[in-house]
Amino acid sequence: MKRKRRTSSDIVEETKRSTMLSDRDLESIRHWIMNMKRKSKNKLRLKYTVIGSGKTRIVYDLENGYVVKVALSKKGLTSNQKELHLYNRCSRRLRKHLCPVIEYGNGWIIMKKISRIEKLTEEYEKKLPRLRKKFLKEGIEARSLRSKNLAISSDNRIIVIDYGSFRYDD
Numbered sequence: 001m002k003r004k005r006r007t008s009s010d011i012v013e014e015t016k017r018s019t020m021l022s023d024r025d026l027e028s029i030r031h032w033i034m035n036m037k038r039k040s041k042n043k044l045r046l047k048y049t050v051i052g053s054g055k056t057r058i059v060y061d062l063e064n065g066y067v068v069k070v071a072l073s074k075k076g077l078t079s080n081q082k083e084l085h086l087y088n089r090c091s092r093r094l095r096k097h098l099c100p101v102i103e104y105g106n107g108w109i110i111m112k113k114i115s116r117i118e119k120l121t122e123e124y125e126k127k128l129p130r131l132r133k134k135f136l137k138e139g140i141e142a143r144s145l146r147s148k149n150l151a152i153s154s155d156n157r158i159i160v161i162d163y164g165s166f167r168y169d170d
Contacts, residue, residue, distance in 0.1 A: 018103050020062055020110055029070055033077070033107035044070060057164070061113065071107045079164025080109040086163055090138055097131060099151070099161040114151040114161050124150075124158060131158055139169040 018026060025046055032044050048060035048068070056076035057069045071077040087101040103110040120128070128145055135142040142160070149162040 018105065018110070020064065020066060020103065021068065021108070026105065026108075029108050030106065033071065046070075062110070065113050066102060066110050067113045068108050068110050076164075077107060080104065080107070082164050082166060082168075083109055083111070086140065086166060086168060089168075090140065094134055094138055094140075097134070097158060097160060098163060099159055111161070114153075114159055116149070116151050116161055117147050120147045120150070124152065127158055135166070141167040143167060 021029075028044070028046060044058065046060055046068075048062055050058060051061045051067065052059035053072075056073050056079055057071055060068050060070070062068055069076075069080060069083075071080055084101050084104050087095060087098050090098070099114055100112045101109060102112065117124075132142050132145060142163070143165045144162070145160065149160060151159040151161050153159050
């Protein structure tokens with residue numbers, strides 16, 4: 001069976017409204033996603049401060065306690081989808097170790113802003129294998145559990161702030 005090619009109007013229909021991003025921001029991201037292959041991340045001009053970037057996504061501080069992660073590639077789109085899916089499908093017990101997803105749309109995801117840690121202490125290094133096992137019990141391979149992807153909560157829990165590389169069984 002031949003697969004129907006998606007048009008820009010299909011993508012517009014999928015785009016969610018946001019309580020934190022303006023219509024102009026959403027339009028800029030939508031345009032970015034449609035033309036992603038031809039652009040560099042410098043051309044995505046949002047009014048927010050960049051607080052992180054990698055090969056697949058760029059992270060902006062919304063300056064209201066939240067961040068928006070915008071995909072820079074197809075892999076970035078997949079990472080956003082994984083974070084949304086994982087956050088919504090895992091148990092409450094495990095969810096407390098994941099940075100909360102607040103809103104999402106085509107090419108973007110808004111999450112709570114949690115400051116990552118610079119370096120894991122010995123105490124938290126010892127906690128990582130137990131956390132990894134918790135994820136594995138739910139069929140999730142917790143990849144990239146390293147300091148740049150982690151934060152510590154006020155009650156000393158490890159929080160994963162970037163879990164777009166995790167693998168899971170569906």
